[in-house]
Amino acid sequence: MKNLFTPYKLKSLELKNRIVFPPMCQYSVEKKDGIATDWHFVHYVSRAIGGAGLIIIEMTDVEPDGRISDYDLGLWSDEQIEPLRRIVDECHKYGAKVAIQIAHAGRKAEDAEVPVAPSPIAFDEKSKTPRELTTGEVKEMVEKFRLAVRRAIKAGFDTIEIHGAHGYLIHQFHSPLTNKRNDEYGKDLTLFGSEIIKAAKEEMPEDMPLIMRISAIEYVEGGYGIETGINLAKAYKEAGVDMFHISAGGEGKIAAAGKPGTHAAYQVPYARAIKENINTEVIAVGRLDEPELANSIIGNEEADLVAVGRAMFRNPYWALNAASKLNEKVKITRQYKLGFPREIQE
Numbered sequence: 001m002k003n004l005f006t007p008y009k010l011k012s013l014e015l016k017n018r019i020v021f022p023p024m025c026q027y028s029v030e031k032k033d034g035i036a037t038d039w040h041f042v043h044y045v046s047r048a049i050g051g052a053g054l055i056i057i058e059m060t061d062v063e064p065d066g067r068i069s070d071y072d073l074g075l076w077s078d079e080q081i082e083p084l085r086r087i088v089d090e091c092h093k094y095g096a097k098v099a100i101q102i103a104h105a106g107r108k109a110e111d112a113e114v115p116v117a118p119s120p121i122a123f124d125e126k127s128k129t130p131r132e133l134t135t136g137e138v139k140e141m142v143e144k145f146r147l148a149v150r151r152a153i154k155a156g157f158d159t160i161e162i163h164g165a166h167g168y169l170i171h172q173f174h175s176p177l178t179n180k181r182n183d184e185y186g187k188d189l190t191l192f193g194s195e196i197i198k199a200a201k202e203e204m205p206e207d208m209p210l211i212m213r214i215s216a217i218e219y220v221e222g223g224y225g226i227e228t229g230i231n232l233a234k235a236y237k238e239a240g241v242d243m244f245h246i247s248a249g250g251e252g253k254i255a256a257a258g259k260p261g262t263h264a265a266y267q268v269p270y271a272r273a274i275k276e277n278i279n280t281e282v283i284a285v286g287r288l289d290e291p292e293l294a295n296s297i298i299g300n301e302e303a304d305l306v307a308v309g310r311a312m313f314r315n316p317y318w319a320l321n322a323a324s325k326l327n328e329k330v331k332i333t334r335q336y337k338l339g340f341p342r343e344i345q346e
């Protein structure tokens with residue numbers, strides 16, 4: 001039976017366990033230049049030392065005005081490659097594989113003078129009204145994603161994640177709430193995301209898997225439900241996605257009719273539904289703090305990998321502690337061997 005510490009393989013990506021440290025923004029770029037800093041280095045390498053199988057670098061944007069804030073990471077310039085390569089190389093020393101989440105915030109780009117979006121609809125009354133991208137600009141945006149993926153490959157990442165969730169630009173295009181266009185990108189709501197997927201695949205080694213994060217449902221009045229989430233995943237799988245990172249919400253104010261849960265594993269049913277309906281690999285997320293719970297999701301085959309975010313903020317060594325709790329053998333860096341029971345050390 002599979003468990004949290006069963007190795008995992010998808011194409012060329014080989015993981016020592018099923019534990020993912022998901023992309024969570026640090027807002028820690030110092031000079032607003034999108035370049036990773038020593039903070040990012042320590043932050044990510046700590047989770048590699050702590051035993052995570054896959055680390056996904058936070059939302060990294062394809063142009064300066066595509067960031068949530070000016071303090072976010074970017075991959076629009078070759079100058080941004082080497083600091084990321086330094087992180088990847090060091091994480092590899094501790095047996096972790098590393099991905100990066102490529103994205104554009106669209107109308108949620110808070111520091112952009114004029115944000116862009118599929119349609120001129122503000123996120124809320126406190127947000128700027130975005131400018132609608134022309135059809136030509138949408139095609140140019142696809143190329144910006146392509147170039148960011150090209151730079152990520154040069155930086156040595158083991159896999160790529162495209163961000164199509166949480167109300168950011170790709171999500172804005174495939175949501176009927178935010179895409180009111182009359183051109184080809186309005187008639188086919190998944191066209192923009194699919195073109196980005198195809199462009200990314202053209203830049204990636206043939207045996208490298210592509211991950212995509214999507215919101216399986218929308219937590220707003222009139223938002224789409226799991227049926228649409230399944231159809232989105234189906235379209236994006238056909239375009240070339242190998243694994244889906246299943247989250248939810250993010251596109252607008254949360255309405256009473258669609259409040260997200262606050263209980264443990266509240267988003268796992270969405271991952272299971274997409275996995276079963278389109279026969280795809282999935283990463284489950286959502287309050288999976290307890291090792292026994294995370295382990296059961298793998299054992300019950302509800303998901304292929306589990307993402308542990310906030311719990312790993314509190315404890316970078318969550319994976320090693322989980323091994324101790326579940327009595328699983330793991331490799332521990334020699335400097336920390338004294339901190340863990342001998343019986344779990346390889």
